[in-house]
Amino acid sequence: MAAVMAVQPLAPRPSPHIIAAWPPPKPIIAGKESRPTHKQTEQSNSAARARRERPCDGCRRRKSKCVLQEARRCVLCEFHKQDCTFVENAQPRKRKLDDGSKSDTPSKKSPTTTTSSTASSSPRQQYTTPLASQLPAASLQTHIPSTVDESLSLQRHRHCKYLGPTTGLDASLIGLGCFNEKNETASQVGDLRQVTSSEYFSTHADADVPIPDDEARALAEIDATVGPHGPGLIDIYFRNVHPSYPILQKKVFLDRHRRGDRQFNPPLLAAMYLLALDWWSHEPKLAQHRKPDTARLEYIAITSLTIAMQRPKISAVQAGLLLLQRSKSSTWTLTVQLVALGQDIGLHLDCSDWSIPLWERRLRKRLAWALYMQDKWSALMHGRPSHINVADWAVSSPTTEDFQEDVSPAKEDSPDPEIAKGRTLFLQMIALTSIMAEVCATFYSQSAKAEYARAGRFATQLVLNRAKPVQIKLKDWFAKLPPECKMDAFTPKQLSSTGYLHLGYFATEISIHRRIVQSLDPVTADPYMLYICRSAAKTRLISAMDFVNRLRPEHLDAFWYFASTSNFALIGTFGALLMATSPAREEVEFYRWRLHEFKWTLSVSAKKANWISGALEMLEANLEMLKGLPEKGAAVPMKQAPPAQAPSRPRLEELHGSEGEDDDDDEDAMEMQDGYDLDTVSEEMDVDADGWSTELAV
Incomplete structure (x- = not known):
C-alpha cells in the first residue's frame, strides 16, 4: 500500500515590519548622493549614456533635469527659446569633505547619478531668483532626506494603486513573493508593496504612464504668474487656511520650501496660492502690488490636476480638495473624480497598522475625512447621491494626536491656541x-422618497x-x-x-x-x-x-x-x-x-x-x-x-x-x-x- 504523505499548508507570511517614523531632516554635506530610484539604478549600470539620454548643455549648466521631447529639444530650452545642443563636455565637480576642507579630486561617480543638492536638482530654480536670494548660502547647499520618497502615496517619481480583494491578484498569492526591506516584491504588473498581512498596493514609475509630462512648464508658469510673492502667499495660506483645514503636512512642506526645494505638485502649489489670494488686500506688503491673475492660476491648476490624476498620489487629492474650497470651482464632477482617486490610493481604508511612516498614517486619516466631508456636503449642495458608502468606509475617527506634525508628542504639548481651535x-x-449625511439618507434618498x-x-x-x-x-x-x-x-x-x-x-x-x-x-x-x-x-x-x-x-x-x-x-x-x-x-x-x-x-x-x-x-x-x-x-x-x-x-x-x-x-x-x-x-x-x-x- 502506498504511503500517504500529508501536505503541510503554506505558512502565512509574517506581517510586514513597521517602517519607523522618519526623523527631522538633517543636513548632509553636498556631494553625497541620495539613494537613486529604480530607474536611475538601471541607468547607472551602463558604462555611458547615449547622447539622447544625457542632459543637454543648457540643463547641464543650470544643473536642471533635462526632459527631452520627441523633437529632440528639451522642455526648458524650448521655454527659453534657445538651441538644445549636446556638444559640451561635463564639468568636473569638487567634493566638499565633512571637516570643511576641499578636495581637488574630481568626482568619479557616474554622470547618471543624481546629485542631492536641492539647489541644483530642481527644474524651477531659475524661476525663483527672488526667493533664492533671500536664503542663506548654506541652506542651498544642504540635502533634504527624501522623506516623501519613503512614503506610500507621496513619492516624487512613483505612484501606487490599491489592490482590492476582488481583483485578479489574490492576497494569498502575493504573499508568496520575495519581499525586500521596503516590503516590496516585483511582478509582471509592477512592484507590489505590502502594508499589512492582507493589504497590497501596486507601485509604478511615473514615467510608465504615457501622458504629457509638462510639470516643469506648469511650475514655471505658476512662478511667472505669482512673481516674487510666492513665499508671502504660502505664509498666508498656513496662517488662515491650514488651521481649519489641515490636509497638508505643514512641517514637511515648509522645510522643503525654505531650503529651496521647488519640486512641488503644480496643481497643489497653484491651489494654495489661489486660496491665499483671498487675503491679498489684508497684507500691507502685498496690497501695494498688483494682484496676480487668479483666472490664469486657476486654469493652470485645473489643467495640471487633470494630468496629475493619471498618477494617483496624495498630492493630487490635496490639490483637488483645495481647488474645491473655492466656491466658483466647486463642481460635482471634480468631487466624484477625487473620491475615485482617493479610493485608488486606499484612503477609504484603516491605515492605523500599516507599514508606512507614522506621519503618513496621520496625514492619510485627516485627508480621508476631508474627502468624506467633501463628498457628503457636495451631495447636499448639488442634490446628488453620495459616492462614499458607509459599508465600505473603514477609516477610524481622527483624534488630536492625528494632527501632530512631529513624531515626538513632547514637541507639541501646547500648540498655538488658534491652531488648537482650528483642529x-x-x-x-x-x-x-x-449627522447631515444621515439626514440626506433618511429624507432625500430615492428609497426614502418612495416610502x-x-x-x-x-x-x-x-x-x-x-x-x-x-x-x-x-x-x-x-x-x-x-x-x-x-x-x-x-x-x-x-x-x-x-x-x-x-x-x-x-x-x-x-x-x-x-x-x-x-x-x-x-x-x-x-x-x-x-x-x-x-x-x-x-x-x-x-x-x-x-x-x-x-x-x-x-x-x-x-x-x-x-x-x-x-x-x-x-x-x-x-x-x-x-x-x-x-x-x-x-x-x-x-x-x-x-x-x-x-x-x-x-x-x-x-x-x-x-x-x-x-x-x-x-x-x-x-x-x-x-x-x-x-x-x-x-x-x-x-x-x-x-x-x-x-x-x-x-x-x-x-x-x-x-x-x-x-x-x-x-x-x-x-x-x-x-x-x-x-x-x-x-x-x-x-x-x-x-x-x-x-x-x-x-
Whole structure:
C-alpha cells in the first residue's frame, strides 16, 4: 500500500515590519548622493549614456533635469527659446569633505547619478531668483532626506494603486513573493508593496504612464504668474487656511520650501496660492502690488490636476480638495473624480497598522475625512447621491494626536491656541457631517422618497417619526460643542472660522424641516399638526437669519468651508418655501418682509466676503419665482384648540431677539429649538397609518 504523505499548508507570511517614523531632516554635506530610484539604478549600470539620454548643455549648466521631447529639444530650452545642443563636455565637480576642507579630486561617480543638492536638482530654480536670494548660502547647499520618497502615496517619481480583494491578484498569492526591506516584491504588473498581512498596493514609475509630462512648464508658469510673492502667499495660506483645514503636512512642506526645494505638485502649489489670494488686500506688503491673475492660476491648476490624476498620489487629492474650497470651482464632477482617486490610493481604508511612516498614517486619516466631508456636503449642495458608502468606509475617527506634525508628542504639548481651535473645528465638522449625511439618507434618498410616497396621507407622520432620532443627535452635538467653538469665542480684530461650522448646523436643521414642510398637505393634514410643524419651521428660519445678522468682520474675513455659499442660499430657499406654502395672507407678508431683510443682509455681507454673492443670486432667483404666487386669503381660525399648556410657551415674536443684542445666539437657537415640542401633541392625536408610528418629533 502506498504511503500517504500529508501536505503541510503554506505558512502565512509574517506581517510586514513597521517602517519607523522618519526623523527631522538633517543636513548632509553636498556631494553625497541620495539613494537613486529604480530607474536611475538601471541607468547607472551602463558604462555611458547615449547622447539622447544625457542632459543637454543648457540643463547641464543650470544643473536642471533635462526632459527631452520627441523633437529632440528639451522642455526648458524650448521655454527659453534657445538651441538644445549636446556638444559640451561635463564639468568636473569638487567634493566638499565633512571637516570643511576641499578636495581637488574630481568626482568619479557616474554622470547618471543624481546629485542631492536641492539647489541644483530642481527644474524651477531659475524661476525663483527672488526667493533664492533671500536664503542663506548654506541652506542651498544642504540635502533634504527624501522623506516623501519613503512614503506610500507621496513619492516624487512613483505612484501606487490599491489592490482590492476582488481583483485578479489574490492576497494569498502575493504573499508568496520575495519581499525586500521596503516590503516590496516585483511582478509582471509592477512592484507590489505590502502594508499589512492582507493589504497590497501596486507601485509604478511615473514615467510608465504615457501622458504629457509638462510639470516643469506648469511650475514655471505658476512662478511667472505669482512673481516674487510666492513665499508671502504660502505664509498666508498656513496662517488662515491650514488651521481649519489641515490636509497638508505643514512641517514637511515648509522645510522643503525654505531650503529651496521647488519640486512641488503644480496643481497643489497653484491651489494654495489661489486660496491665499483671498487675503491679498489684508497684507500691507502685498496690497501695494498688483494682484496676480487668479483666472490664469486657476486654469493652470485645473489643467495640471487633470494630468496629475493619471498618477494617483496624495498630492493630487490635496490639490483637488483645495481647488474645491473655492466656491466658483466647486463642481460635482471634480468631487466624484477625487473620491475615485482617493479610493485608488486606499484612503477609504484603516491605515492605523500599516507599514508606512507614522506621519503618513496621520496625514492619510485627516485627508480621508476631508474627502468624506467633501463628498457628503457636495451631495447636499448639488442634490446628488453620495459616492462614499458607509459599508465600505473603514477609516477610524481622527483624534488630536492625528494632527501632530512631529513624531515626538513632547514637541507639541501646547500648540498655538488658534491652531488648537482650528483642529477642534475640523473634528466637530466631521461629527456634524456624519449627522447631515444621515439626514440626506433618511429624507432625500430615492428609497426614502418612495416610502414617503407609499405612505400617502400618513407621510407627515412617517417623516416626523424618522426625524426624531436624527434631531436628537443634532441637538446633542450642539449642546456638547466646546467653548472655543462658540460664535462669541473670538478675539476682536482676529479672524475666527467658527462661522462655517454653525452655518453647517443651521443647514442640517433646515434640511430636516424642509422635508417636513414638503410632506404637509393642507387639505388632509390635521390643522393643529399643520400649525405646530409650520411654527417650528418658522422658528428655525428666524434663528438662522438672526445668525447671519450677527456675523462680524472677524467671521466674514476668515476661512469659510466650500459649502457655505450653498448653506447661505439654503436659508433663503427655506424661507421662500414657507412663503409659497403659507395658508394665509398675513403669513405670506411676514415671510416676504423677512426675505427682503435677508437679501439686504447678504448684499451687505457680500461687500466684505464676495463669495456670498452666489447665495444672493440664488435668493434673487427664488424671489423672482415668488412673483407668480397667487393671492392668499385671510387667516382662518383653527378648529382644534391647542392644548392647555400651549399658551404658556413663548411666542415667535418674543423668541426673535433684536440685532443689537449681545446674547449668545447659539443659546438663543437652542431655546427656539425647544420652544415647540411635538411629543405632547402625539400623545393627544390618535392616528395610526397601517403600522406607521405617529410619534411626532420636531
